[in-house]
Amino acid sequence: MILLLLLLLLCFISYSGSSTKPVSGIKGGIVTLSCGSEDREIVAISLFSVWKHIPVCEERNCSGRVCKEGSCDVIINDLIYSDAGKYFLYVYYSNDQRELERQIREYHLHIHDEISVKKGEQLKLDVVLINADKVERNSRSGWTELWRRGHGVRGHGVSSDRLTVSDQTLIIHEFTVTDTGTYRALDSNNEALITVTVTESVLDSKGNLSDTEHRPVDYWILPVGLTVGLLVLITILIYRRLHRDYLKRESTEFRDQKTVGV
Structure with a gap:
């Protein structure tokens, strides 16, 4: 009897699909599977991966990793590698004719991480x-x-x-x-x-980065240092040239004055 009722219910459910929405998150972080549904009367939601049904906590103060937010958004907390992959969010709602409809949102979750190894x-x-x-x-x-x-x-x-x-x-x-x-x-x-x-x-030994660590700043210290050094060298050469011309001019003027005095 229950199976028959389910089959009859499915007959009144219309299906509306959508393209895959890419979402990404950092390992240990949070990601939102936004349903983007219009202001309708949401009856229920169900979340599936390719392999299984995923229970969604719909209580106000959820303690689980997967929780409902708003009318139909789903939050996944404390992301781990195995969370990556395809998700299907089934959103059931009543339309203007009070008929039950279903929309499916498809997501592809991409997890990012950074690690350091000795x-x-x-x-x-x-x-x-x-x-x-x-x-x-x-x-x-x-x-x-x-x-x-x-x-x-x-x-x-x-x-x-x-x-x-x-x-x-x-x-x-x-x-x-x-x-x-x-x-x-x-x-x-x-x-x-x-x-x-x-x-x-x-x-x-103290757990700090040593001098051998390849930091990003190392890549620009050398060219910047060479540029500054070149500018200093050019400034010194110009100063020496101007000073030499000044001394030569002063020496010439002194000899001219001495000649006139004689």
Whole structure:
């Protein structure tokens, strides 16, 4: 009987789809899946990923990670890598004829992160998600494929004996400065799921950045220093030239005065 009622209910539900909306957030941060619905009488909402239904807390003071805000917006708190991917928000509302309608909003969530690794340690990236098709690293020659589903570890750009995959983690052993850069995991549609910027961490015994740390300022100190030095040198040469001309002029005037006096 319940199944029959559900089937009858679905007969009165009309479907309206929309294109995928890209959204992005930082790991540990917050992202909003905005439904953008007009001022209608919202009856219910449901959130799904490709794999499962995701419960949404609709209470005023939610303690969960996924909460409803306003009429139908959904907030995801404390973002983690596995949150990346496709989402479908079902919004049920009553139209002017008091008929139940359904709209579906589709989202693609992209997670960003930044990590720092000491030389010689392991670089661990939990980016081999169930919906990830490949992992790439941005190098001087462009994006280099490190792993692809069904092909295992390729290790292009990284020595294969230093690159392994365990569960959902891509591991680069004995991290070096050449392993720094941007890593990303992409799905089967070549859409970015996770992007991680990896830098080298160089700390002294007190935990502070040492003089060997490659800071961005290092890249402009040299050209600025050379420019300032060149300007100082030109100023000194001009001063010397003017001073020499002044002394020569004074000497000439003195001799002329002496000659006239004689």
